[in-house]
């Protein structure tokens with residue numbers, strides 16, 4: 128007698144998760160281009176368990192809120208640095224000039240990407256040159272960043288706690304200023320050993336600021352290809368179940384460079400010009416959350432993965448090696 132072939136479809140299996148059973152995905156402001164694809168990936172994630180998961184997240188307005196309860200605007204990571212009082216008098220003026228020259232290029236819908244890349248490299252290089260040749264006390268940056276430690280999305284602590292407990296690596300990718308990102312995350316107590324920040328970090332030489340450390344992270348190389356060969360790449364390249372989170376369209380590509388067989392679920396936080404942007408966001412992200420200032424959706428997905436994991440490993444052992452502490456200055 129051979130093995131009886133089962134006609135059972137995956138949907139009939141015990142433990143199969145359905146979108147309609149996940150309240151966070153059934154909210155009015157949660158949009159999905161292809162709910163069946165989302166459901167399929169979620170089931171892959173739940174079956175694969177925490178050992179195969181990694182998170183890749185943008186920082187500005189993804190980990191921080193797009194809109195705060197008290198209406199206070201949250202500065203970007205560059206903005207936190209630029210508002211430091213001790214910077215030379217002309218610094219702010221010059222950095223603003225660069226912004227007005229290059230930001231329209233960054234968002235120009237007609238210019239081809241390869242042309243934009245050249246301009247973006249110019250912009251980040253010139254910003255680095257401006258941030259050179261004067262003394263700067265990082266304590267001032269800490270003080271500025273600390274003012275916004277409560278401006279993280281609701282549920283961020285709980286999400287990061289769960290990710291740490293399940294030893295899921297988190298890559299925070301920012302084309303902004305890494306020192307602000309790390310400082311804010313440290314002061315908010317979410318800079319756990321499983322979290323790595325890849326960004327632009329200030330460099331000092333002979334006690335003076337000397338621009339940014341290499342490699343430059345700009346908006347068009349903000350993806351896993353810049354990690355290749357590095358320590359973090361080694362840690363995560365076998366983790367083929369990936370949640371990507373971002374608020375800008377380009378953030379959807381942050382997992383570029385991971386093996387093609389990976390399952391990637393992209394979550395996009397849409398806030399500005401909702402109607403005008405909706406179609407593009409729906410095409411770029413699997414889940415689009417409109418004016419959602421929480422981490423409820425990633426938390427819900429993680430809870431599903433966690434619950435199944437607890438059922439398999441009721442005594443707490445998950446068979447994986449502990450996540451190493453990760454250096455944040457270099458790749």
Ligand SMILES: C[n+]1cn([C@@H]2O[C@H](COP(=O)(O)OP(=O)(O)O)[C@@H](O)[C@H]2O)c2nc(N)[nH]c(=O)c21
Pocket residue numbers: 185186187188189203205206209222225226230233250251254300301302303346349375
């Ligand atoms: C070099 N430079 C780049 N930016 C902006 O920083 C952003 C960093 O990009 P990102 O990491 O994708 O962050 P986001 O979450 O804010 O989108 C880019 O979109 C640029 O518009 C900059 N912004 C300021 N204020 N000053 C700068 O020197 C500067």
Ligand SMILES: [Mg+2]
Pocket residue numbers: 185186187188189373374375
């Ligand atoms: Mg952002």
